Amino acid sequence: MSEVKEFQAETKQLLNLMINSIYTHRDIFLRELISNASDALDKMRFISLKDPSVLGEDRELEIRIDIDKDNNCLIIEDNGIGMSYEEVIENLGTIAKSGTKAFLDKLEEAKTENAIISLIGQFGVGFYSSFMVSDKVTVETRRWDKEKGVRWESDGSGTYTIEEIDKKERGTRVILFLKKDLEEEENYLDQYKIQNLIKKYSNYIKYPIKIKWEEETEEGIIKITDKTLNSMVPLWVKNKEEITEEEYKQFYRENFYDWNDPLEVIHFKAEGTSIQFTALLYIPSKVPFAFYSKEYKKGLKLYSKNVFIMDNCEGLLPDYFSFVRGLIDSPDFSLNISREILQKNKQLEIIKKNIEKKIIDALKSILEKEPQKYLEFWKEFGPILKAGLYQNIHEKSKIQDLLLFECSSSQDKITLNEYVNRMKADQGNYILYAVGKDKKTIDNLPQMEVYKDKDYEVLYLTDEIDEFLIKLMHDYEGKEFKSISSSDIKLDDDFQSKEEESKNLLDKIKEHLGEKVKEVRLTDKLKESPACIVSADEIISLNMEKTLKNFEQIPFRAEKILELNPNHEIFKVMEKIFQENPESEELKEYAELLYDQSLLIEGLEIEDIDRFIKLINKLMIKAIN
Numbered sequence: 001m002s003e004v005k006e007f008q009a010e011t012k013q014l015l016n017l018m019i020n021s022i023y024t025h026r027d028i029f030l031r032e033l034i035s036n037a038s039d040a041l042d043k044m045r046f047i048s049l050k051d052p053s054v055l056g057e058d059r060e061l062e063i064r065i066d067i068d069k070d071n072n073c074l075i076i077e078d079n080g081i082g083m084s085y086e087e088v089i090e091n092l093g094t095i096a097k098s099g100t101k102a103f104l105d106k107l108e109e110a111k112t113e114n115a116i117i118s119l120i121g122q123f124g125v126g127f128y129s130s131f132m133v134s135d136k137v138t139v140e141t142r143r144w145d146k147e148k149g150v151r152w153e154s155d156g157s158g159t160y161t162i163e164e165i166d167k168k169e170r171g172t173r174v175i176l177f178l179k180k181d182l183e184e185e186e187n188y189l190d191q192y193k194i195q196n197l198i199k200k201y202s203n204y205i206k207y208p209i210k211i212k213w214e215e216e217t218e219e220g221i222i223k224i225t226d227k228t229l230n231s232m233v234p235l236w237v238k239n240k241e242e243i244t245e246e247e248y249k250q251f252y253r254e255n256f257y258d259w260n261d262p263l264e265v266i267h268f269k270a271e272g273t274s275i276q277f278t279a280l281l282y283i284p285s286k287v288p289f290a291f292y293s294k295e296y297k298k299g300l301k302l303y304s305k306n307v308f309i310m311d312n313c314e315g316l317l318p319d320y321f322s323f324v325r326g327l328i329d330s331p332d333f334s335l336n337i338s339r340e341i342l343q344k345n346k347q348l349e350i351i352k353k354n355i356e357k358k359i360i361d362a363l364k365s366i367l368e369k370e371p372q373k374y375l376e377f378w379k380e381f382g383p384i385l386k387a388g389l390y391q392n393i394h395e396k397s398k399i400q401d402l403l404l405f406e407c408s409s410s411q412d413k414i415t416l417n418e419y420v421n422r423m424k425a426d427q428g429n430y431i432l433y434a435v436g437k438d439k440k441t442i443d444n445l446p447q448m449e450v451y452k453d454k455d456y457e458v459l460y461l462t463d464e465i466d467e468f469l470i471k472l473m474h475d476y477e478g479k480e481f482k483s484i485s486s487s488d489i490k491l492d493d494d495f496q497s498k499e500e501e502s503k504n505l506l507d508k509i510k511e512h513l514g515e516k517v518k519e520v521r522l523t524d525k526l527k528e529s530p531a532c533i534v535s536a537d538e539i540i541s542l543n544m545e546k547t548l549k550n551f552e553q554i555p556f557r558a559e560k561i562l563e564l565n566p567n568h569e570i571f572k573v574m575e576k577i578f579q580e581n582p583e584s585e586e587l588k589e590y591a592e593l594l595y596d597q598s599l600l601i602e603g604l605e606i607e608d609i610d611r612f613i614k615l616i617n618k619l620m621i622k623a624i625n
């Protein structure tokens with residue numbers, strides 16, 4: 001008795017897109033079906049390791065492809081785990097994957113076919129891609145431990161039928177009734193076409209993918225032989241010297257669904273340590289799709305003696321390298337290991353340490369030998385590295401040398417090590433930094449003047465997280481990070497006498513500005529500018545005030561100090577006004593104007609813009625008179 005069932009709404013939506021929107025790159029359906037078959041074989045192999053008798057006579061785990069020209073059918077068959085009646089309904093009638101909703105939303109938005117293809121490449125749509133090339137799909141399957149088989153059939157339009165059948169062999173057969181209007185280059189009944197696709201997408205599948213290969217002998221007789229289309233040997237098992245760059249790339253594209261080539265490959269075998277393992281790691285060239293979403297699963301694949309144990313084993317990578325893709329194969333892991341046990345596993349910790357060191361070494365080597373390539377890496381992954389370090393600050397010594405910063409002295413970004421090596425002898429023990437939205441803004445900060453003059457290098461922190469990170473890091477190799485806006489930087493010691501001389505004027509200005517500032521004082525840090533604002537607080541800087549303002553509930557305010565340049569013409573004018581009349585209203589207006597312009601140059605808002613403009617206008621009119 002067959003049942004007719006409706007697809008789940010999301011499945012309908014996906015099928016509709018598959019059938020009606022995609023006309024190129026349809027080849028990927030084969031990779032998806034082969035990968036499903038391979039997964040089913042993995043599961044079967046796993047079960048048989050505990051009890052080999054479950055394989056019965058059907059011992060060799062394999063995938064078969066059959067070309068049935070008479071019926072215009074392509075058949076992909078495996079003797080893997082198979083599916084029960086309920087599993088077929090669950091797996092082929094719904095989409096259970098997390099992130100499906102987000103994926104479908106993105107699909108709806110995707111305008112071009114290429115954008116859709118790229119999304120599919122990153123997400124994987126699995127079985128449903130069959131409908132890109134088929135008018136009808138039939139699945140016949142029998143679970144290894146069930147008596148009866150199941151037949152599922154659909155044309156992808158909205159419903160499917162399902163019924164119990166007799167099926168002798170264990171496993172799953174997917175029969176694609178190919179569309180009639182496929183292009184010539186999409187002739188999936190051509191054995192050469194299939195061979196090319198398998199080599200391209202599924203070469204490293206570790207089970208033989210067999211086909212009945214037709215060949216014409218010299219005598220003109222058609223000979224049919226069983227041919228294995230894939231090379232099978234897992235790439236990571238081979239010696240590095242035997243692997244070409246293209247093979248590494250191909251393996252990456254196939255296994256990690258990235259259309260871009262990886263930036264770097266790290267392949268090594270750890271032997272002689274307390275645990276043996278092989279690692280094949282890839283640093284991608286672009287941040288993986290959906291990396292910042294909850295759905296993104298980080299971690300490495302875990303194998304034991306070429307047998308797949310699990311995907312996305314998180315415990316193997318520190319947060320700051322969560323973008324690294326790849327796999328670990330270690331004979332020391334039991335195949336039955338669960339995620340929970342794994343979390344507490346000491347061997348895993350050792351592997352993690354090893355991998356981490358290799359990644360750091362690889363990145364350091366790129367930084368040293370291929371700076372341009374490192375810059376590309378930094379542009380993509382710098383924010384992830386910084387955020388990861390922020391959350392794991394106790395690990396700073398490991399990765400602080402991988403950080404790059406803009407700086408005052410050159411167009412190139414520099415490392416902390418470079419900064420320290422270039423420090424001036426009289427600079428003291430401080431690594432100076434300035435914060436702003438970009439290089440140009442910081443270049444124009446009044447406080448920068450004196451450092452330029454003294455030729456002290458300053459790190460430019462242009463990312464919002466930078467200052468928070470630097471404060472948390474506190475120092476690099478014993479040299480403390482110090483903001484150029486910090487109040488306790490004093491360059492000139494005999495400044496004190498000058499400050500005492502101007503004490504009354506400074507007190508008056510403070511009185512005029514009231515609560516706006518904590519203090520008014522002189523500075524020797526300014527050259528061209530008359531004044532600047534610095535933070536009185538080591539914890540909340542001016543820039544943090546800007547950042548924290550975005551979180552409206554938290555009214556953080558940096559305490560401010562107004563610093564004046566005693567050598568500036570304006571200061572001299574103020575001195576003169578004060579001498580003539582200490583209570584002059586004009587002095588108050590000057591003080592307000594200097595305070596407001598100092599806020600503006602720091603990128604902070606001024607409180608009373610109307611008054612600011614009025615005061616400027618007043619000065620302008622005075623200048624004419």
Ligand SMILES: Nc1ncnc2c1ncn2[C@@H]1O[C@H](COP(=O)(O)OP(=O)(O)OP(=O)(O)O)[C@@H](O)[C@H]1O
Nearest residue numbers: 036037040080082083091123124125126127128172
């Ligand atoms: N050949 C097969 N043998 C056994 N089960 C299968 C087979 N093909 C598919 N399935 C089952 O159907 C489910 C859904 O398959 P589908 O290809 O849609 O997604 P997936 O394989 O889970 O994800 P993806 O292909 O995107 O990695 C699979 O998870 C698996 O349980």
